[in-house]
Amino acid sequence: QVQLVESGGGLVQAGGSLRLSCAASGRTFSTYTMGWFRQAPGKEREFVAAIIWSGQIADYADSVKGRFTMSRNNAENTVALQMNSLKPDDTAVYYCAARRQAFSRTPSEYAYWGQGTQVTVSS
Numbered sequence: 001q002v003q004l005v006e007s008g009g010g011l012v013q014a015g016g017s018l019r020l021s022c023a024a025s026g027r028t029f030s031t032y033t034m035g036w037f038r039q040a041p042g043k044e045r046e047f048v049a050a051i052i053w054s055g056q057i058a059d060y061a062d063s064v065k066g067r068f069t070m071s072r073n074n075a076e077n078t079v080a081l082q083m084n085s086l087k088p089d090d091t092a093v094y095y096c097a098a099r100r101q102a103f104s105r106t107p108s109e110y111a112y113w114g115q116g117t118q119v120t121v122s123s
Contacts (some may be wrong), residue, residue: 002026002112004096012028012086016121020081022096022114030074033099036081037101038108038119040093047105048094049081059103063089086121 035050097110
């Protein structure tokens with residue numbers, strides 16, 4: 001069982017940066033693939049980024065590649081999403097998620113979810 005709590009969301013102007021964090025409980029955190037997803041009003045939840053248990057390999061959606069960086073610290077049971085060059089289209093609720101298996105971009109394949117944190121990018 002893993003419990004996830006996101007933080008770091010807020011309001012930022014286009015071109016600015018935000019850093020999201022996700023704190024996880026559970027002694028087996030280091031064995032999980034972690035993902036970030038987002039959901040804008042009226043839209044389906046979409047994949048943003050994922051990172052394997054070791055932190056050595058990450059996968060990114062094309063829409064954020066080169067602007068967002070995902071990292072993890074297994075000693076502290078945390079993952080982060082550094083978001084640079086933010087655009088109004090990045091506005092959404094951002095969710096942290098965990099799964100035991102390898103990479104997936106499909107939300108339904110993640111077993112554990114946080115409550116989400118709002119990111120709003122103004123133009």
